[in-house]
Amino acid sequence: MTDTTSDAGSYLDFGCPRCGHAARDEYETLDPMSPTNWRCDRCARMFNVLLFECATCATETVFVAMIAAEQPPPVDLLCPSCHRGVLDHEEVADSF
Secondary structure, three states, X not given: OEEXXXXXXXXEEEEOOOOOOEEEEOOOOOOEOOOEXXXXXXXXXXXXXXXXXXXXXXXXXXXXXXXXXXXXOHHHOEOOOOOXXXXXXXXXHHOO
């Protein structure tokens, strides 16, 4: 699994977990906390992308996996910027 942090105002960049080809969400098509299938432009194979925004510092991070079932549960996600859980306490209680 690969994660890539994005700076505010920039595109979300991530790589295909199969061939490593760089991909970019230029049109902001990814919905936060919703696993999305993405097709690689190089190898044409599908992979899964999960975007989350940290509830504490608002950093956006992308996780990629071969399939959605390999994505980590939202309660386990840690922000690479502030190292806190990406969900606030209310969201964690609702996820159980």
